[in-house]
Amino acid sequence: GENVEQHPSTLSVQEGDSAVIKCTYSDSASNYFPWYKQELGKRPQLIIDIRSNVGEKKDQRIAVTLNKTAKHFSLHITETQPEDSAVYFCAANSTVAGGTSYGKLTFGQGTILTVHP
Amino acid sequence: KAGVTQTPRYLIKTRGQQVTLSCSPISGHRSVSWYQQTPGQGLQFLFEYFSETQRNKGNFPGRFSGRQFSNSRSEMNVSTLELGDSALYLCASSSGRDIPAGTEAFFGQGTRLTVV
Numbered sequence: 602g603e604n605v606e607q608h609p610s611t612l613s614v615q616e617g618d619s620a621v622i623k624c625t626y627s628d629s630a631s632n633y634f635p636w637y638k639q640e641l642g643k644r645p646q647l648i649i650d651i652r653s654n655v656g657e658k659k660d661q662r663i664a665v666t667l668n669k670t671a672k673h674f675s676l677h678i679t680e681t682q683p684e685d686s687a688v689y690f691c692a693a694n695s696t697v698a699g700g701t702s703y704g705k706l707t708f709g710q711g712t713i714l715t716v717h718p
Numbered sequence: 719k720a721g722v723t724q725t726p727r728y729l730i731k732t733r734g735q736q737v738t739l740s741c742s743p744i745s746g747h748r749s750v751s752w753y754q755q756t757p758g759q760g761l762q763f764l765f766e767y768f769s770e771t772q773r774n775k776g777n778f779p780g781r782f783s784g785r786q787f788s789n790s791r792s793e794m795n796v797s798t799l800e801l802g803d804s805a806l807y808l809c810a811s812s813s814g815r816d817i818p819a820g821t822e823a824f825f826g827q828g829t830r831l832t833v834v
Contacts, residue, residue, distance in 0.1 A: 635822070644722075644808065644825040645761070690761060695774070704749045704766040704812055705774045706823060711760055 603628040605693050607709025615717050620681050622712045624691035625673040633694040634667060634674045635706070640687045648689075649676070681716045688713050720745065722811045722826035730832045736797040739829045741809035743790050749773075749814030750792035751823065752784060755806040764807075767792050768814045799833045806830050 604627040614620050626634075635650035651658045651665045651674065658665050662681075667674040678685055692706040723742040731737050743750050751774075752764040763776040767786035786792045796803055810823040 633821075637825075644827050647822055647824065650822065692761075703774045704751045704768065704810070704814060704821075704823065705763050705776070706751070706810075707763065708753075708761040 603631060603693055603695050603707040605691060605707050605709045607691050607712060609712060610710065611713045611715070613715045613717065614681050616681060616683060618681055618716075620676075620678045620685070620714055620716075622676045622689055622691065622714075623673060624675070624693075624709050625671075626693040626707075627672070628693065628695065629669075629672060630696040631693040632696060634665070635692050636665060636676050637690045637692065637708075638687045639690065639711075645690060678714075681714075683716050683718050686714055686716045722809060722824055724807075724809055724826035724829050726829060727827060728830045728832075730834060731799050732834055733799055733801060735799050736795065737799060737831060739794045739796075739807055739809075739831075741792045741794070741811075741826055743792070743809075743811030744824060747811040747813050748790050749812045749821075749823075750786060750790065751810045751812070752792070752794050753808045753810065754778070755808055755828070756804075761808070764794065796831075801833050804831060804833045 607624045632653035637645035638648045639645040662679045664677040688711045690711050691709040695705040725740045749768045751766040754762045766774045770786045781797045784794045806828045808828045809826045812821045812823040
């Protein structure tokens, strides 16, 4: 089955710096890659996602890149702010023969991002 | 539009008991997936239901089961509870359609289960 590795496990940056979180996946048939942000005691929230027909997607200070050949994707946060502090999870979907994507997401282990004022 | 609603928010049970958790998806969404979140194992997929049918299943023992009703609400049941079942149980709601690849999944607040 799918396996998703996420690095680093913790990331500490100064306010205004950029933060990059990287994930690799094992199933070459995976075609949907969401990122979630989870603040302490709260639900995971979808912040951005990318599909395999796109190499890069940007939403204000957040961007995601996908390299299908190397089977890795990354989250980039620019001009970090203290409110960006949270746990970030990458995920990849699972496909079955014929390409149908079912509602199974395999998650990375998470990255604890701390942004210091 | 109302979000994903999970009940109850907190539960304390003793070993050997069983528990039922509930998830109401976003209106119009037909897919409900369940995940177990623990500090050591992260977010792990339990199963997914779409139109009252289990479409996919993770690697959990048979003590973990679920079902979905015609209104898309889903329940998850854990029988013969063990201490290791203590976790945050999250459900995720999505349309369930593949357009063109994968659909956004939105999580509920979760049910915090403590087994003592």
